[in-house]
Amino acid sequence: MRGGAGRIGLLAATGGVLVFLYVPIIIIGLYAFNGDRGQSWPIANWTVKWFGAALDNQSLHDAIVLSLQAALGATIIAMVLGTLAALAVHRFAFFGRETVSFILLLPIALPGIVTGMALNATFNTFSIPFTLFTIIAGHATFCVVTVYNNAIARMRRSSRSIEEASMDLGADTATTFRRVTLPVLRTALVAGGLLAFALSFDEVIVTTFTAGTQQTVPIWILSNLRLPNQRPIVNVVALVLILLSLIPVYLAQRMTRDTSGSGR
Amino acid sequence: MTGLATGPRSASSAAESTVPAVRLSGVVRRFGDVTAVDGLDLDVRDGEFFSMLGPSGSGKTTTLRMIAGFELPDAGRVDLHGHDVTHVPPYDRDVNTVFQDYALFPHMSVGENVAYGLLVRKVPKDERRQRVADALRMVRLEAFEARKPSQLSGGQRQRVALARALVNRPAVLLLDEPLGALDLKLRQEMQIELKAIQQEVGITFVYVTHDQEEALTMSDRLAVFNRGRIEQLGTPADIYERPATPFVAGFVGTSNLIKGEVAQTIVGSEGTFTVRPEKIRIADPAEAVGADEIAALGRIAEVVYLGPDTRYIVRLDAGTDLVVTQQNLATSSMEALAAQGRAVRLVWKRQHTLALG
Numbered sequence: 001m002r003g004g005a006g007r008i009g010l011l012a013a014t015g016g017v018l019v020f021l022y023v024p025i026i027i028i029g030l031y032a033f034n035g036d037r038g039q040s041w042p043i044a045n046w047t048v049k050w051f052g053a054a055l056d057n058q059s060l061h062d063a064i065v066l067s068l069q070a071a072l073g074a075t076i077i078a079m080v081l082g083t084l085a086a087l088a089v090h091r092f093a094f095f096g097r098e099t100v101s102f103i104l105l106l107p108i109a110l111p112g113i114v115t116g117m118a119l120n121a122t123f124n125t126f127s128i129p130f131t132l133f134t135i136i137a138g139h140a141t142f143c144v145v146t147v148y149n150n151a152i153a154r155m156r157r158s159s160r161s162i163e164e165a166s167m168d169l170g171a172d173t174a175t176t177f178r179r180v181t182l183p184v185l186r187t188a189l190v191a192g193g194l195l196a197f198a199l200s201f202d203e204v205i206v207t208t209f210t211a212g213t214q215q216t217v218p219i220w221i222l223s224n225l226r227l228p229n230q231r232p233i234v235n236v237v238a239l240v241l242i243l244l245s246l247i248p249v250y251l252a253q254r255m256t257r258d259t260s261g262s263g264r
Numbered sequence: 265m266t267g268l269a270t271g272p273r274s275a276s277s278a279a280e281s282t283v284p285a286v287r288l289s290g291v292v293r294r295f296g297d298v299t300a301v302d303g304l305d306l307d308v309r310d311g312e313f314f315s316m317l318g319p320s321g322s323g324k325t326t327t328l329r330m331i332a333g334f335e336l337p338d339a340g341r342v343d344l345h346g347h348d349v350t351h352v353p354p355y356d357r358d359v360n361t362v363f364q365d366y367a368l369f370p371h372m373s374v375g376e377n378v379a380y381g382l383l384v385r386k387v388p389k390d391e392r393r394q395r396v397a398d399a400l401r402m403v404r405l406e407a408f409e410a411r412k413p414s415q416l417s418g419g420q421r422q423r424v425a426l427a428r429a430l431v432n433r434p435a436v437l438l439l440d441e442p443l444g445a446l447d448l449k450l451r452q453e454m455q456i457e458l459k460a461i462q463q464e465v466g467i468t469f470v471y472v473t474h475d476q477e478e479a480l481t482m483s484d485r486l487a488v489f490n491r492g493r494i495e496q497l498g499t500p501a502d503i504y505e506r507p508a509t510p511f512v513a514g515f516v517g518t519s520n521l522i523k524g525e526v527a528q529t530i531v532g533s534e535g536t537f538t539v540r541p542e543k544i545r546i547a548d549p550a551e552a553v554g555a556d557e558i559a560a561l562g563r564i565a566e567v568v569y570l571g572p573d574t575r576y577i578v579r580l581d582a583g584t585d586l587v588v589t590q591q592n593l594a595t596s597s598m599e600a601l602a603a604q605g606r607a608v609r610l611v612w613k614r615q616h617t618l619a620l621g
Binding site: 158159161162164165166167168169170171172175179180183184186 | 359364370
């Protein structure tokens with residue numbers, strides 16, 4: 001009884017936040033079906049013709065291919081380096097361990113614009129041309145952290161002795177890694193990898209410094225947003241991206257929840 | 265070999281004729297400048313339930329880990345059934361371990377956990393299935409084969425860990441405080457169950473614990489560890505009734521230490537003596553004392569009612585406190601508590617006064 005007013009207030013606040021978060025996204029989605037080039041409310045003519053136009057757009061195709069390649073490359077690098085770094089930091093006490101851990105985490109806090117500038121200066125200094133690989137290198141800086149963080153969190157929650165138990169039961173080091181260490185980490189690694197992929201796919205700031213004249217999808221969107229003619233296609237791309245981005249986030253959430261990995 | 269056989273059961277039978285299941289010779293293990301195990305010599309007889317008892321940091325777990333192969337000794341030698349295994353990795357030793365936190369594989373079912381050792385040692389599938397079923401039956405978890413460890417209670421996980429180790433039929437089973445995480449009731453049940461399983465399978469158990477009651481209940485013999493060394497090794501009765509050092513007397517059960525001038529006054533000679541709280545009788549100050557008895561006057565300073573027993577702390581006129589426990593055979597809590605402040609005479613048999621080395 002006494003909490004009634006508070007409860008209603010809390011519900012209203014929650015509703016307000018949801019509206020604040022999702023109304024703009026819904027509007028973008030609706031504009032993808034807008035028959036007029038100009039964006040005016042309410043939408044007078046409904047159409048799906050922009051979806052066809054988007055499919056025919058060559059520069060968009062190129063951007064999608066480039067983005068997928070960059071995201072895939074950055075994710076693979078992140079999985080390998082992130083896992084190895086987590087294993088090293090978790091398992092061995094070595095000189096400078098805390099420093100390594102800090103340096104790995106730093107790119108999250110470091111403004112993207114600084115990372116971008118630094119990479120840009122480095123590539124220019126050594127006359128490295130801007131290619132897919134410079135984009136991947138830029139994305140890997142922050143993708144490694146997501147995998148590293150997921151992996152080390154799982155390691156810390158898992159019992160330290162399970163690897164000893166495996167060896168105790170007759171499995172050598174390689175078998176133990178294959179049958180125990182990796183399977184226990186697997187869902188955490190996949191979740192970290194999906195997150196890395198998603199981060200890379202919509203990255204703008206670092207990419208502007210490392211892509212040269214190449215266009216990834218987000219960069220393509222930014223440059224086409226200014227052209228009134230392309231506006232409807234951009235809306236279509238935005239809608240599709242929203243829907244696609246839900247998949248990895250959903251999968252990552254499911255996987256980290258399903259197997260907690262802790263023996264408790 | 266029935267029921268509650270304790271004491272020198274295995275000592276009498278085959279022990280002299282066979283090599284020890286585990287032999288540690290001059291084993292040393294240091295961590296930095298801390299010496300965890302300090303020149304240990306120890307024989308564990310084949311087929312016995314052997315406990316290593318001591319406070320945390322006494323070196324008992326490190327000793328167990330050196331037998332398992334997780335720690336390498338800095339000096340000395342580890343033999344299993346007469347074979348030097350000092351530098352043999354854990355996966356090539358014929359021992360299995362039950363870990364304190366059970367260390368079950370979270371991504372495998374109970375059945376897969378138990379089958380793991382047989383799988384990596386390439387035991388054929390049919391035999392594997394049979395042995396897993398037998399092991400799960402032994403720990404009464406047949407119905408749980410498909411469950412994940414996260415779906416089990418603490419006691420069930422403990423039994424899976426036990427089955428996972430025993431299914432390999434190791435020469436020696438190592439147990440690292442396996443009951444430490446369980447509540448008292450379950451712990452007491454598991455003590456009985458563990459002892460029964462050990463007698464059923466006839467495998468040498470080496471059991472690490474800091475719980476003296478556990479060690480006394482289950483062991484054929486036990487070693488009391490202190491600061492990386494063994495203070496005393498013997499049967500539970502040896503250790504309890506004839507503690508060799510003040511440390512053992514204090515760690516195993518409650519002990520009253522009587523030393524120095526007080527000893528001169530009460531016992532009649534200098535030195536350090538001990539008497540167990542349950543051996544002391546509380547008598548009237550006027551009561552006569554037998555020739556074979558020791559007596560001391562004092563006043564009851566504190567009364568702690570424990571349910572089945574009452575613990576009295578008696579301040580002796582000679583200048584020391586003694587703890588006395590009495591079963592509440594005919595005493596109510598009111599009567600026990602009313603004894604506070606009363607002048608009494610403590611009496612015990614001379615033979616229960618033990619001189620400590």
